Amino acid sequence: MSRLSPVNQARWARFRHNRRGYWSLWIFLVLFGLSLCSELIANDKPLLVRYDGSWYFPLLKNYSESDFGGPLASKADYQDPWLKERLENNGWVLWAPIRFGATSINFATDKPFPSPPSRQNWLGTDANGGDVLARILYGTRISVLFGLMLTLCSSAMGVLAGALQGYYGGKVDLWGQRFIEVWSGMPTLFLIILLSSVVQPNFWWLLAITVLFGWMSLVGVVRAEFLRTRNFDYIRAAQALGVSDRSIILRHMLPNAMVTTLTFFTVYFM
Incomplete structure (x- = not known):
């Protein structure tokens, strides 16, 4: 049984008959829902790390390089090739579909900024090297x-x-x-x-x-x-x-x- 009053039910039915407005609402809600999960979709940190038999959650906690066998106690840079290789050789890493955050810069690309869409940057990069889709x-x-x-x-x-x-x-x-x-x-x-x-x-x-x-x-x-x-x-x-x-x-x-x-x-x- 619907919890809406008869008046509100009539209003909702009238709104659903407006197909453009109805589907625009759903598209907006889906896009907004995806944006609320931005850290799970676009992130320069791994979502989950299994290293030397231990579990790490970089999405929830900041770790230092020394936590992964590095010589320094500075904040771990997961885009560093040395750290990437160490994590892959001693465990496994679960990344977000887009490996760039809102402020990340793709230094690994061989194309000048702004660059066109590629496998790394699905919508390309802006003039500063940031991933366009992540920033959106x-x-x-x-x-x-x-x-x-x-x-x-x-x-x-x-x-x-x-x-x-x-x-x-x-x-x-x-x-x-x-x-x-x-x-x-x-x-x-x-x-x-x-x-x-x-x-x-x-x-x-x-x-x-x-x-x-x-x-x-x-x-x-x-x-x-x-x-x-x-x-x-x-x-x-x-x-x-x-x-x-x-x-x-x-x-x-x-x-x-x-x-x-x-x-x-x-x-x-x-």
């Missing part, structure tokens, strides 16, 4: 996850701010609007450049900065919906019965406001 896999994962997290965080902040302004109105709405006007007037690009020069930029810092200056677009839509619905009879009846503001906002007003708000989620994601 890792880049897809980062791009999709960044877009999803940015959409969820920005939407949550925008819905919260718009809901509070629209429901309470008065000074809350007035001060909220003035704050948004001032905050939206900030030179975002220069602030990002300034923060990047102070803090080492990474995925989480870039996400936080983007969310910090990108949550205001949804406030106006949610605020307008709450201003429209807060004077409806069922809202006044709930207030007269002593229902808490939190319950009114979350259980009665927000579902109605989300009908319009959901259309803006794709814009955030893109």
Whole structure:
């Protein structure tokens, strides 16, 4: 028995009849699923090593050359011909289908960069010698996850701010609007450049900065919906019965406001 309500079942059936959208969704999910397994598909480290009767998992743990009989305690370079030969002579190695990671460079090729597709590099290499297919896999994962997290965080902040302004109105709405006007007037690009020069930029810092200056677009839509619905009879009846503001906002007003708000989620994601 389906857990979907009759309304959602009808919506899903209508979506399935849109063959282009339906199959596009499946293609996107498959590609995104493959990108989540990038380390298992494209990696310059072995997935599993059997050496001198012991098991090693380079994918999960960093080993040194001394662990494989080398003279140095430095990090093992599995692309080193000496280490490759030693591992093959004293055991066996399970590699990923693509033996290059996101930052790997193919120094073994005899063709100049960028090089055409080959047995080693299925889609060739870029101008820096990186494997194109490996970088596509890792880049897809980062791009999709960044877009999803940015959409969820920005939407949550925008819905919260718009809901509070629209429901309470008065000074809350007035001060909220003035704050948004001032905050939206900030030179975002220069602030990002300034923060990047102070803090080492990474995925989480870039996400936080983007969310910090990108949550205001949804406030106006949610605020307008709450201003429209807060004077409806069922809202006044709930207030007269002593229902808490939190319950009114979350259980009665927000579902109605989300009908319009959901259309803006794709814009955030893109």
